[in-house]
Amino acid sequence: MTRAPLPGISDYDWHDSSAGIVYLAPVPQTGNWHVHVTWLADGQTRDLTPIDGVHARLLARSAAHPGNLYVALSDDEVVTGDVYRVDPETGARLLVREEDSEGSYLAGTDLTPLVVQRFVAGGFSWAVLDADASWRDIGHVGPEDALGTVLDGFSADGAYAFLRDSRGGETIGLVRLSLADAGSEVLARDPDADIARIIYDPRSGVPIAYAVEDSRRRWTALTADAALALERLALLAPGDLDILDQSSDGRYWLIAFDSSDAPPAYFLYDRNSRAASPIGLTRPVWTDLPTVAQRPVTILNRDGTKLVGYLSLPPERKIDDTGKPDKLSPLVLVVHGGPWDRDRFGFAPVHQWLASRGYAVLSVNYRGSIGFGKSFVAAADGAWGTAVVDDLIDAARWAVKQKIAKEDRLALLGGAFGGYGALMAMARAADSFACAVSLAPPVDLIDFVKRIPASTPPLYHLFRARVGDPATARGRTMLSAQSPRAQVAAIGGAVLLAGGGRDPLVPLASLTAFADRLAARQVDIAEIHFPDEGHGLARNANTRAFFAAAEVFLGRCLDGRVEPVTADDIAGTSLAVKRGGVLMP
Template sequence: MKHASLAVLTALTLFASTRADAQAPSQMDFAKHSEVNDVSLSPDGKYVAMAIPSADGMETQLHIVPLDGKGKVQALRFGRQQHVGNIVWSDNDQVVVARGKMEPLQARPYSTGELMSSDVNGKTQETLFAYLVGDDGMRARHKDRGFASVVKVLDNEPGKVLVDFTAWPDDVGDEKRTTSIYKVDTRTGNRQEIEQTRDTATFMFDHSGRARLKVISNDNDDPVLMYRPDAGSKDWQPVPKSLAGYSMSLLYVEPDDNTAYATITDKGEPTQLYKIDLAKATRVRLAGRDEESIARVLYSGHDGAPFAVIYDEAKPSVQYLDPASEWAKLHAGLLKAFPGQMVSFVDWTRDDGMALFYAWGDRNPGAYYLLDRKANNKIQLVNESMPWMKAASLSPSHPISFKTRDGLNLHGLYTAPAGGGARPMIVMPHGGPHGPYDSWGYDSDAQFLASRGYGVLQINYRGSGGRGKDFIESGYGEWGGKMQDDLADGVKWAIDNKIADPNRICTYGASYGGYASLMQQIRYPELYKCAIGYVGVYDLQVMKKEGDIKDSASGRRYLNRVLGTDDAKLKAWSPAQNVDKIKVPVFLVQGSIDQRVPMEQFNALKNAFKAAGVPIETMVAQGEGHGFYKPENRAELYKRMEAFLAKYIGPGAK
């Protein structure tokens, strides 16, 4: 494809920041939130809707921008200090958003289960789902006690969508939550229930909007798959092994309401993409790898089947199902037009004449663009997520691979300024730990540390996501065992490959990453000079008693699965109960109202050091949760980290 010179939309320039020559970013540059959190293109291509946060991040408004540059930009608020996201167009002039709040660790808004709608002029707004108390504090104006989300737009019924509504339990500890599917008129708020189950379920739909796949969980928290073989079926049947042995996600069903595309696993292998015949219960494999799951799927326009899959657990790559298709050629052309970046399609107009896409990379936090296929593939910039960040001032992230002591092939990332050589290095384990994983792309923590001259090592140890259920479960019961061995093996690999100075290595991580940062000092004290624990778990016995995970039966089952029930092992693998083995300087960081990893964890380790007469550095941010959200607190954390690391592994450190 031909790549036209970028032309910034006049109507959108009010969101752009003033550009300056590239220079080393400040702590606040890394701490600030994105200028835009979500962008969506209207079906007729006349508008883009954008979730725009305030400068302090305490509110997110909905901005609707006419693309002809003639109309007025509508800035819509849905309540004081409220956030909007998950933007969905139900018709050319009608938009639905989820009202939400910020999820602190990721610094992104997430839905609270309330849905609002508006026309493009903001004159008619509807509360579709919410639980709101009236002015007298007694009378509820909306009584939707549960969580609602849009799961399908009905193109054949403009303005109408399908909404999944999962009710809150009546009793504390009750895990049975009724799930209902409603057809909702987003203009009037009128709704019609079309499905309901007493179990908490995920429904997936055919092209016409009929529920064809239902997934619930059994008492062991494994998926139970039920389906309707044909469009006229009313009863649910178990999904046969000829379709899926363990898990299945219905991605797209063709207009015949029978030919479908799904990601499937039969046992514990990474997810694979299949084309299936629902009526015959047969399938044909289209894409997949033996050691890496499919991360994302790209679709053929507004209403088309998958044309490509993206893998990102190792080196990011695209697999086109048919490289000769117009969609594969279009996407490949965009990759050439944006070298060194990945491109994801976000939205298409109904006639596929225009596309909204997102270009991003290790040194690019991301930018939204419009592609006009009717105007010689003209590309226009909509908005950059962080326009103050310059690629020249950031560092490349290189995918790495190495073998562990027991022969397991692991992947990860190494981020460092250009120039090579053995550098002082920060080992940065990801949180989770089971399911999340580090993938190539912009990472504010890694980039901040690299901007200060450090190499940053991120390792997808066993237990991480991206490689299937078996790989995740290989970390069960290994929090302080093989998962720690994997991190240490990665450090030794970095030393052997002369990218890490063996005398200048520290650890830093959040949540489980905070736990691993301290546990590495106990298991492998010879490797490190200091440790930073951020909202970390430090006592596994306390974890079973405090925090929001243990509040549900499924959460308690999860803790028993991943930690085990051997008290002696839990004690041996708890940094707070083994401070005598930690011989390096420690910096502990905590949010005062963290519900996932509450203050009891921070206090357990801090008090253990105090009892042992060992001074440590601490930082407690009032009003912050599981990771800091306020830019000023994030900037202060970076400032404190910079000074701490410079003292122990910086240029002047002994």
């Protein structure tokens, strides 16, 4: 339905008429984003903010002017900017507010209420616009809670804001904030896991249900009607329920069920008749392919901290009543990025791919992963290359101890932070891992943190507070010691290193210099470049080629199955093999 330049479409929603999709798309080679609409009937697309040099943000819908939207336009993404009401059908824009101050807007329908969020020394504050056109402070969030607190929605009458808020508790709770007097009330908080999703009544704007995720997603209703719906849906299909969207009157819910051995199945649920109509699967091609089940596991690290992970086994393995396989398998530990992200239960194509090649596959939520409380996140502060990496090592050793993995056939695979973690695990436990696949890893943390621009205050302060500050002697010492470039002498085994030519955070020159030093030590190093990619892979052709290279590399290292690479597998890719003779025909 839509097409946009890389890195693709962001922040999309239906037009009020349901006849089109409104979304943010990047303006090539500028770093700016514009608001677009694509009409489904004829595929016509209109740039609703066609002004050179501006950065656009979607703010709110209009009830007083049905179909209209409010957008903010500025010449800097950290400035509030001027607010316009836009008619997607005609493209007409009407200026409704002029402002040019640091921060970003959060708004209810017809800009009622209008809140500004300003970034302050690693945290942020909120202020609401009063009737006399003055801003009034309604809250402050410190650095320790900045990762876990977000203003999530407003009541329809503009009286309340609803927050996912970690202040005053260990986990992220659901909090109601009065915009009249800034008083707050905790509506819900789970003792073990963060609230990850909140569903609102579309008419009142009041929360009706929330979900937490520890090893699996769990929903809790806040109203009797929502409880009835959740009870009915629990019987509808296997997997973890996700409530994705709803009609403007709340009658219809778009839902999905996430299973580990099949792609998500989508349904339209009618809350009045309690009937669900199947819509389809996201990846129907998988229905004709053999898949394996993924199961949640709990791993105790060396400090006694519980780590939630997910394990998939090759299809040829038989499992006994205790969950143990009949034979050992080579293991690939897949490391998620972030680190402020997480692995979840559900269909994981990377797990399916690796299991089909004969590998046991393990993903683990190491310390620093989100979803398990703010102390779990904070445990990674200043410890990227130490405590966090120890969790990866402990997870692999757990798989050996549990008679799942072959001790001499352990590998790691990850991108960005995941690639960094893979390299550091190779250094901290060189005798444990045979090889690692590392995409876009920050091999020099001092340079990496310096490259995060001050023009993006949330990230700028986040990395300096939680990873290390290169402006201080202590920070430089810590960042240097925890950089892979400082651990070259300790790295053993084989390494496949990959990077993008347009990566603003990890330049190819730094990866090549790192690879040179590994090669000088006779490390088995392969290096591949994607000149047209940034910090990660956006083009499908490059993603396919990367995984083809990884498959050949892992097959050589772990003796797994390898599908022969054909010209079609690498058609359209920009991949360039710099060293190591990896795979390409």
